[in-house]
Amino acid sequence: MVRTLAAMTVLALASVLPTAAQDLPSWNDGAAKKSIVDFVTAVTTQGGSDFVEPADRIAVFDNDGTLWSEQPMYVQLAFVLDRVKALAPEHPEWKDTEPFKSVLAGDMKGVAAAGMKGLVEIVAATHSGMTSDEFSRIATDWIASAKHPTTGKPYTSMIYQPMRELVSYLKDNGFKVFIVSGGGIEFMRPWTERVYSIPAENVVGSSIKTKYEMRDGKPAVVRLPEIDFIDDEAGKPVGIAKFIGKRPIAAFGNSDGDFQMLEWTTAGDGRRFGLIVHHDDGEREVAYDRDSHFGKLAKGLDEGPKRGWTIVSMKNDWKQVFPE
Amino acid sequence: MVRTLAAMTVLALASVLPTAAQDLPSWNDGAAKKSIVDFVTAVTTQGGSDFVEPADRIAVFDNDGTLWSEQPMYVQLAFVLDRVKALAPEHPEWKDTEPFKSVLAGDMKGVAAAGMKGLVEIVAATHSGMTSDEFSRIATDWIASAKHPTTGKPYTSMIYQPMRELVSYLKDNGFKVFIVSGGGIEFMRPWTERVYSIPAENVVGSSIKTKYEMRDGKPAVVRLPEIDFIDDEAGKPVGIAKFIGKRPIAAFGNSDGDFQMLEWTTAGDGRRFGLIVHHDDGEREVAYDRDSHFGKLAKGLDEGPKRGWTIVSMKNDWKQVFPE
Ligand SMILES: [Ca+2]
Numbered sequence: 001m002v003r004t005l006a007a008m009t010v011l012a013l014a015s016v017l018p019t020a021a022q023d024l025p026s027w028n029d030g031a032a033k034k035s036i037v038d039f040v041t042a043v044t045t046q047g048g049s050d051f052v053e054p055a056d057r058i059a060v061f062d063n064d065g066t067l068w069s070e071q072p073m074y075v076q077l078a079f080v081l082d083r084v085k086a087l088a089p090e091h092p093e094w095k096d097t098e099p100f101k102s103v104l105a106g107d108m109k110g111v112a113a114a115g116m117k118g119l120v121e122i123v124a125a126t127h128s129g130m131t132s133d134e135f136s137r138i139a140t141d142w143i144a145s146a147k148h149p150t151t152g153k154p155y156t157s158m159i160y161q162p163m164r165e166l167v168s169y170l171k172d173n174g175f176k177v178f179i180v181s182g183g184g185i186e187f188m189r190p191w192t193e194r195v196y197s198i199p200a201e202n203v204v205g206s207s208i209k210t211k212y213e214m215r216d217g218k219p220a221v222v223r224l225p226e227i228d229f230i231d232d233e234a235g236k237p238v239g240i241a242k243f244i245g246k247r248p249i250a251a252f253g254n255s256d257g258d259f260q261m262l263e264w265t266t267a268g269d270g271r272r273f274g275l276i277v278h279h280d281d282g283e284r285e286v287a288y289d290r291d292s293h294f295g296k297l298a299k300g301l302d303e304g305p306k307r308g309w310t311i312v313s314m315k316n317d318w319k320q321v322f323p324e
Numbered sequence: 325m326v327r328t329l330a331a332m333t334v335l336a337l338a339s340v341l342p343t344a345a346q347d348l349p350s351w352n353d354g355a356a357k358k359s360i361v362d363f364v365t366a367v368t369t370q371g372g373s374d375f376v377e378p379a380d381r382i383a384v385f386d387n388d389g390t391l392w393s394e395q396p397m398y399v400q401l402a403f404v405l406d407r408v409k410a411l412a413p414e415h416p417e418w419k420d421t422e423p424f425k426s427v428l429a430g431d432m433k434g435v436a437a438a439g440m441k442g443l444v445e446i447v448a449a450t451h452s453g454m455t456s457d458e459f460s461r462i463a464t465d466w467i468a469s470a471k472h473p474t475t476g477k478p479y480t481s482m483i484y485q486p487m488r489e490l491v492s493y494l495k496d497n498g499f500k501v502f503i504v505s506g507g508g509i510e511f512m513r514p515w516t517e518r519v520y521s522i523p524a525e526n527v528v529g530s531s532i533k534t535k536y537e538m539r540d541g542k543p544a545v546v547r548l549p550e551i552d553f554i555d556d557e558a559g560k561p562v563g564i565a566k567f568i569g570k571r572p573i574a575a576f577g578n579s580d581g582d583f584q585m586l587e588w589t590t591a592g593d594g595r596r597f598g599l600i601v602h603h604d605d606g607e608r609e610v611a612y613d614r615d616s617h618f619g620k621l622a623k624g625l626d627e628g629p630k631r632g633w634t635i636v637s638m639k640n641d642w643k644q645v646f647p648e
């Protein structure tokens with residue numbers, strides 16, 4: 001009862017607080033920030049025509065290029081390459097076998113030439129065979145020590161401060177915030193709570209199949225060398241329907257891999273919100289869109305504005321890009 | 325800041341409250357209730373050797389026979405049979421085609437004779453072709469009007485009051501509570517928040533495949549006539565690893581379909597908890613275990629006590645079975 005009263009006090013206080021623009025200190029005043037605050041105000045104003053119950057305030061964020069840097073390559077690709085090098089002593093045959101030979105030689109063109117088939121082979125060789133618990137420890141250890149190739153900072157420092165503030169702002173306004181990424185679900189889960197305040201169970205991503213079995217006399221979930229689900233493009237709405245079970249009211253992305261997620265989200269009834277982060281800041285980050293290998297953005301730039309999506313200019317809308 | 329202060333007040337109040345045995349009013353005092361309270365006290369006592377951070381306080385509940393009645397048949401089976409009858413006018417051929425013929429004739433032995441293949445056919449015919457949103461409305465409408473065949477009550481009144489109190493007790497103690505059921509994930513999600521206070525996104529279950537496509541010019545997630553995942557037996561740890569991404573510290577079930585989930589949960593490091601609801605109350609509910617078609621319990625009864633799992637006697641441990 002005491003707890004209930006205290007909880008009611010929190011709710012009462014929360015509802016009289018201003019729709020805190022001060023919660024987004026790294027955003028410049030402008031159309032992008034205004035569109036965010038207007039949307040959140042509309043769906044949280046009790047009695048308003050756009051009010052949405054907290055249970056249905058679902059917001060989904062892409063990860064690579066939306067919450068953290070994806071240049072010069074996806075972070076998980078760096079992880080995969082490091083894993084090949086770490087495991088190479090146990091696989092002397094890799095020195096003469098593609099695509100491993102190219103990885104070990106640092107020949108990224110050779111890796112790219114192996115195509116999707118080669119990538120699946122590399123992922124199978126480096127991401128399976130161990131238990132889920134073991135893989136979680138491998139990912140945790142790697143992310144704690146690996147450094148971004150150009151800045152030398154830990155990858156978890158290469159996150160976008162304005163987006164982290166946006167996640168907090170939404171959570172403070174009763175939203176349930178999920179990551180919906182093409183990246184590996186078990187690669188992200190070990191660190192998303194610490195880095196973004198998004199708990200492991202709120203992460204949707206690509207996955208490989210697993211199997212329950214006894215290993216050394218102990219029950220374990222073991223990772224198999226077989227793709228289960230690719231959470232990208234049309235896979236994102238499918239992943240959301242499966243893992244979350246509700247259509248989001250707000251979606252945040254940066255590439256055409258997010259197009260269907262934004263399309264499905266913003267086509268729902270009632271007030272909706274779609275946002276694309278446009279990497280147009282070559283000074284503070286990297287300027288790329290239509291011709292990029294990672295995070296190609298073309299359809300979203302052409303169609304997004306017609307659909308009422310907010311296009312964020314990193315150069316103009318963000319006071320600061322990375323955390324201090 | 326005001327919000328932060330208020331939240332801290334709640335936390336402070338929560339930590340000085342007694343490990344509220346008054347939160348489980350429908351449980352008789354006894355070994356089962358004591359084992360629950362002892363476990364929760366141990367993992368929530370800051371500084372204690374068994375303390376678990378809230379982020380890792382994951383508890384998983386089976387649904388059929390654990391949170392609500394599964395006799396005389398699984399509720400979803402009643403739903404499926406009703407769907408066949410509702411759709412029959414559009415399928416005149418069903419009158420002469422098994423297993424639909426048996427369903428329409430009310431011949432449950434004929435339905436059973438069609439086996440798993442027949443059941444998959446029925447599910448494909450009744451659970452696919454529509455969008456996820458449409459299926460959600462169908463399930464919502466059905467659960468609002470359907471009645472239990474022997475009591476005449478809505479199915480959502482045939483839930484176990486002591487288990488509902490247990491869910492609340494765990495949530496009040498910082499646990500994240502999930503349903504992990506062999507039942508259909510999209511059949512459960514529309515009503516679990518209202519009935520159990522477990523939100524849609526915390527439901528793990530069996531699923532069929534879906535596809536993102538344009539339908540009548542609108543983007544939709546469409547249900548396909550193909551099984552995606554069976555969340556039962558060894559599938560339960562796999563489903564937990566996929567959907568939640570952490571090994572639970574507490575698991576609650578009632579049949580041998582929950583065995584692997586309890587086994588995996590309780591084999592983890594640190595303090596763990598496993599509980600089996602034993603349906604031994606033929607007066608207030610239905611007495612069944614080793615020979616039941618639905619919710620067969622044999623291995624759990626034999627092995628559970630040796631593994632330290634709590635076996636709940638509905639007859640002796642529960643003051644009350646259903647809500648008033
Ligand atoms: Ca991206």
Ligand SMILES: [Ca+2]
Binds near residue numbers: 386387389390578619
């Ligand atoms: Ca059950």
